[in-house]
Amino acid sequence: MxxxxxxxxxxxxxxxxxxxxxxGHEGRFSALVEHVNxxxxxxxxxxxxxxxNPASRRLGYDLAAWLxxxxxxxxxxxxxxxxxxAFAAVMAGSxxxxxxxxxxxxxxxxxxxxxxxxxxxxxxxxVAGVVxxxxxxxxxxxxxxxxxxxxxxxxxxxxxxxxxxxxxxxDGVLLLGNSALERLLEVPLAALLGxxxxxxxxxxxxxxxxxxxxxxxxLPAAAHPTVAVLRSGQPVLGQLLGIRRPEGSVCWxxxxxRPVRDARRAVVGSVSSITDVSALRRADRDLMVALGELExxxxxxxVLLDNLEEGIVACDEDGRLTIVNPAGRRFLGLTETDAxxxxxxxxxxxxxxxxxxxxxxxxxxxxxxxxxxxxxSVREVQLLLEDxxxxxxxxxxxxxxxxxxxxxxxxAVLALHDVTEHKRTEAELTSLALTDPLTKLANRLVLExxxxxxxxxxxxxxxxxxxLLLDLDGFKEVNDRxxxxxxxxxxxxxxxxxxxxxxxxxxxxxxxxxxxVVVCDVAGAAEEVxxxxxxxxxxxxxxxxxGELTLEVSASVGWVVAEDPEADPDELVAEADARMYRxxxxxxxxxxxxx
Numbered sequence: 001m002x003x004x005x006x007x008x009x010x011x012x013x014x015x016x017x018x019x020x021x022x023x024g025h026e027g028r029f030s031a032l033v034e035h036v037n038x039x040x041x042x043x044x045x046x047x048x049x050x051x052x053n054p055a056s057r058r059l060g061y062d063l064a065a066w067l068x069x070x071x072x073x074x075x076x077x078x079x080x081x082x083x084x085x086a087f088a089a090v091m092a093g094s095x096x097x098x099x100x101x102x103x104x105x106x107x108x109x110x111x112x113x114x115x116x117x118x119x120x121x122x123x124x125x126x127v128a129g130v131v132x133x134x135x136x137x138x139x140x141x142x143x144x145x146x147x148x149x150x151x152x153x154x155x156x157x158x159x160x161x162x163x164x165x166x167x168x169x170x171d172g173v174l175l176l177g178n179s180a181l182e183r184l185l186e187v188p189l190a191a192l193l194g195x196x197x198x199x200x201x202x203x204x205x206x207x208x209x210x211x212x213x214x215x216x217x218x219l220p221a222a223a224h225p226t227v228a229v230l231r232s233g234q235p236v237l238g239q240l241l242g243i244r245r246p247e248g249s250v251c252w253x254x255x256x257x258r259p260v261r262d263a264r265r266a267v268v269g270s271v272s273s274i275t276d277v278s279a280l281r282r283a284d285r286d287l288m289v290a291l292g293e294l295e296x297x298x299x300x301x302x303v304l305l306d307n308l309e310e311g312i313v314a315c316d317e318d319g320r321l322t323i324v325n326p327a328g329r330r331f332l333g334l335t336e337t338d339a340x341x342x343x344x345x346x347x348x349x350x351x352x353x354x355x356x357x358x359x360x361x362x363x364x365x366x367x368x369x370x371x372x373x374x375x376x377s378v379r380e381v382q383l384l385l386e387d388x389x390x391x392x393x394x395x396x397x398x399x400x401x402x403x404x405x406x407x408x409x410x411x412a413v414l415a416l417h418d419v420t421e422h423k424r425t426e427a428e429l430t431s432l433a434l435t436d437p438l439t440k441l442a443n444r445l446v447l448e449x450x451x452x453x454x455x456x457x458x459x460x461x462x463x464x465x466x467x468l469l470l471d472l473d474g475f476k477e478v479n480d481r482x483x484x485x486x487x488x489x490x491x492x493x494x495x496x497x498x499x500x501x502x503x504x505x506x507x508x509x510x511x512x513x514x515x516x517v518v519v520c521d522v523a524g525a526a527e528e529v530x531x532x533x534x535x536x537x538x539x540x541x542x543x544x545x546x547g548e549l550t551l552e553v554s555a556s557v558g559w560v561v562a563e564d565p566e567a568d569p570d571e572l573v574a575e576a577d578a579r580m581y582r583x584x585x586x587x588x589x590x591x592x593x594x595x
Contacts, residue, residue, distance in 0.1 A: 039114075039134035045122060047072050047087060050129050058136070060107030071132070076103035076111065090118045090130060101137065113138040163422055164253075164274035167260075170267060170449060172197040172226055184243065184251065184274055185209075197226055208246030216242060216250075225257035229270045233259050238380030238396070240277075252278045256380070262434060262446040263507060266453050269445075273422055283308065311395075311416035314402070315369055317409050331395065331416050333387035355384040357394070372399035372412035382419065394420045436510040438488060439495035447509035450519050451569035457521060459565035464522045466529035468536065468559040469576035470498075471584065472514040475553050482549065489546050490553055501539035502532060517573065526561045533557045556584035 033040050033053050042051040047070050052063050059074065075083050079102035086100045104114045115137045121127035164181030168174055173196050182189040187207060192200055198221050201211060211219040221227060225236040235258040243251045254277045260269035311328035315321050324334060332352045354362040364370065368378045378399035386392040399414040436443050442450070454465040472494065479487035491514065498516060499508050506520040518536065522528040540555040558580025562572050 039136075041071060041132050041134070042127070042129040043071055043087075043132060044129055045091065046070070047084075058106075059104065059112070074104050074106075076105060079103050087118065087130070090120045091122070093120060101141075104134070111138075112136055113141045161422070162275070166226075166272045166274065167269065168197070168226055168230075168272075169269045169445065170230060172230055172270075174200065175269070181274060184253065184276060186245065197221060197224060210244045212242035212244055212250065214240040214242075225255045226270050226272055229257045229259050229272075230267060233261075233267045235259065237382075238398075240281075250278075251276055252281050254380075260434065262449055263442060264450060264453070264505070266449050268434065268449040280308075280310065309418075311414075313369065313414040313416070314411060315373070316411040317373070319369070319373060322411065323413075328414075328416065331385055331387065331393065331418075353386040355386070357382055357384060359384065368397040368399040369412050369414045372401050372414065373409075375401055378414075382423075385416070393418050394423045439492055439510050441495050441499070441516070442507055442509040444509065444511060447507065447511075447517055447519065448569060450507040450509075451572065454519060454521055455562070455565050455567060455569065458563065463563075464525070464529075465562045465567075465572075466518075466520040466522050466532065466559060467562070467572045467576045468518040468520075468529070468533055468557055469573060469580045470516040470518070470536065470540075470555045470557050471580055472540075473554045473556055473584065473587070474551075475514045478551055478553060482546075482551075486546050486549065486551075490544050490551060493544055493546075494540060494553070494555075497539045497542075498536060501535045506532075517576075522561065529559050529561050533559050556580050556587060558583055 036053070037055060039055045039058065040051075040053040041049055041056065044050055048068055049066050049071050050068075052066055054063075056063060056066070061074075072080060072084065072087075083100065083102050099115045099117050101113065101115050104112045106112055113136070114134050116132055116134045118130055118132045120130055122129060159179050161178060161180055164184045165176070165178045166174060166181055167176035173194060174192050177189050177192060179189070185192070185204070186209070187203065191203065195203065201221055201224075204211065211224070213219045213223070219241060225239050225241075228234075228236050235256070237256045239255045239257075241253050241255050243253060245251065254275045255272060257270050257272040259267045260271055262268050308325060309327055311331040312323065312325045313321065313328045313332070314323040324332070328334075354367060356362055362383065368381060368383075371378050376399075378397060381397045383395055383397055384392055385395045396417045396419050397414060398417075399412060401409055402411045402413055404410050434443060434446050435441065451465070451467070457463070458465060475487065475490065478490055494514075494516070495508070495510070498518070502508060502518055503520065506518055509517045509519075511517055518532070520529065520532060537555055537557055540553070544551045544553055558576045558578065560572055560575045560579065
């Protein structure tokens with residue numbers, strides 16, 4: 001537009017046949033204005049249209065009829081005050097204003113989200129008007145709103161979990177928690193984040209609450225499920241803990257903790273779910289009493305069972321069903337009539353299919369009720385349960401035998417708890433904790449743990465640990481010239497090539513930007529690491545194809561080999577970084593024209 005605004009008067013460049021049009025510069029105007037994609041209009045001091053380019057036809061109005069009419073008539077009434085205020089500000093000054101976003105009504109009544117930039121050229125005799133450039137940003141605005149809606153949904157889902165969720169690093173430092181965790185502990189989450197488990201327990205003692213084991217005794221920090229998982233690398237499922245609050249009440253929680261592992265199965269943290277089972281614990285106790293006095297307390301038991309979210313199934317000593325609550329019928333794909341009539345040995349199957357978590361059919365002898373009838377105590381066993389409609393759930397099963405007051409077996413009871421969403425959330429949190437979101441490579445947390453484990457291996461079996469640090473040459477130019485979206489695509493291709501160039505057991509991580517690190521265990525020879533570095537350089541030096549672009553990006557690689565198990569991981573990375581910069585300097589020196 002600048003060439004038009006500084007050229008001859010608008011009256012000399014308006015298209016022929018339009019009132020007020022002149023002659024002489026039609027060719028230049030067509031090249032600069034009439035063929036651009038953006039809508040360009042020239043308004044007089046009152047906001048009336050003096051000129052509109054052909055792109056304005058996208059609004060559906062007759063251009064000849066539009067001339068002399070107020071441009072404000074097409075603005076959505078709710079946005080009109082802002083637009084008029086912005087126009088007044090432009091009229092009061094000169095030069096360009098910041099873009100303004102508002103809604104325009106097309107001739108067919110539909111709305112377009114517009115972004116407009118106005119320039120006051122009333123004082124310029126060559127223009128004598130306000131030049132407004134309008135861009136259709138409807139699709140962009142819709143995409144931004146959809147992205148915001150998706151983010152709000154994700155946050156809402158996490159915050160809506162009934163269970164408390166806690167994510168720690170390998171040192172037991174709390175990295176993430178949700179509102180349910182805050183409510184369980186009655187301590188602001190902000191006061192807990194960034195603290196190790198001993199520090200959290202100490203804070204609790206200062207605030208007057210205590211952590212108890214299942215017997216009600218104070219729980220040592222070393223016996224906490226998170227500590228046990230980080231120490232052993234094995235999951236702790238369904239551990240019962242109590243939280244004694246300052247006023248003396250106890251909140252009983254069921255805690256399941258699982259290790260977070262990197263690509264090489266090293267434990268780099270833990271994720272825990274904490275469920276308030278105070279009500280369920282009381283209900284279970286009441287249930288045992290109610291089953292022992294079934295005839296006398298049937299009404300109370302039915303009310304209790306019908307309001308539980310857990311599926312409850314009971315059978316007599318021969319395996320015949322005696323009780324199936326509504327939740328249990330949903331789990332097993334049974335109607336109320338089916339549940340009342342079904343009888344037989346082993347577990348009630350109904351229309352449900354029982355499988356292990358890896359999808360294998362569950363042997364009938366391993367069904368939870370069958371095990372309980374043999375005298376086993378089944379606790380927090382996770383299984384896949386598919387009902388007759390094809391809906392599959394991950395359930396936690398608890399089952400135990402029932403005995404009369406005289407100690408005679410009278411059957412067994414099974415409780416099923418749906419943990420499908422909880423398992424999905426755990427998987428999502430684990431992925432977020434371990435990977436770089438752009439390249440899907442390992443993140444810095446995983447890199448640090450891999451280096452530590454590799455150095456520990458040196459102490460046991462010798463050999464060496466190779467650390468390669470890469471910096472991309474020419475990547476900044478790609479970003480500057482073609483934009484960050486193209487740069488991100490190149491980084492993703494670099495990550496795939498790098499992962500393919502190294503060995504399957506090697507770890508590839510992204511430090512940030514275009515800095516990448518490879519950690520590899522070797523027999524001790526530097527030549528082995530040098531060969532890996534050469535393969536990496538050759539793999540990354542091939543041209544990159546992004547759309548119609550062919551881009552040249554290569555890598556400068558610095559590497560070190562550590563044979564001392566006492567080596568400092570940070571110093572190894574720093575030395576590889578220094579060598580990388582020396583390699584980069586040598587390459588530049590070898591190509592003086594690139595300096």
